[in-house]
Every structure is written in C-alpha cells, then in structure tokens.
Amino acid sequence: MSTTCQPINLVVLRGQVRAEPVQRELPSGSRVVQFDVATEVDGATSTAPVSMTDPPTTSLDAIAVGADVVVFGGVRRRFFRVDGRTQSRTEVVAQRVVAARRTASVNRLLTAAAATIDR
Secondary structure, X not given: OOOOOOOOOOEEEEEEXXXXXXXXXXXXXXXXXXXXXXXXXXXXXXXXXEEEEOOOHHHHHHOOOOOEEEEEEEEEEEEEEEOOEEEEEEEEEEEEEEEOXXXXXXXXXXXXXXXXXXX
C-alpha cells in the first residue's frame, strides 16, 4: 500500500518570552502582537520570532517577559520594503499561545497538532 504524504506547516514551540511583546495596529484594523521565544536544546539557545494576529485575551495574558509558553502555529516568510530595499523575515505565525503551566490547555494543543499530522 502506498501512502501519500500531505504537506503540513505545523510548529509547536515551547520556550520563554525574551522581550516585551510589541503590539501594533494594521491599516485593516487588525492588531498584531510580536514577540520572541527562546528555546534551549543541547545547551544551545535559539530564538524564534513569533507573531499573532488579533490574539484573544487569554493568549495576551500568557505573553509576558520571562513567561514559559507553548506556541501552536506555522512558519511564514514575509517580504517587505525598507528604505527602498526588499527584506524578509521568517517567523512563527501563532494560532494559539498558552502558558506552559496550564497543562490541560497544552495537552489540547498537542492533541490538535497530532490530529493535523494524522490527516
């Protein structure tokens, strides 16, 4: 039996919020929150930029400097112009952000991630 692998853009990231989140309003009226999450694997620290559009209050409450969070979303590379030059940024686009200490919420996120993979 042959299985076809479907493309999936899925990120589950656990780490600490490194700096104060930056909120801004887009011309469309949507609100974007951007923050960095640092992880440590095998003694090396990596930082991932995260953005979330129109975050619910529960997610905003979890995003504070030093907070241990779990982020569920996907990866996006976006292009923009600065001073006449095209630049890009690769970031995690969060669908949900929860405090890592909220184990029931984290378990629901992981269940949703597994369901995405099993499709």
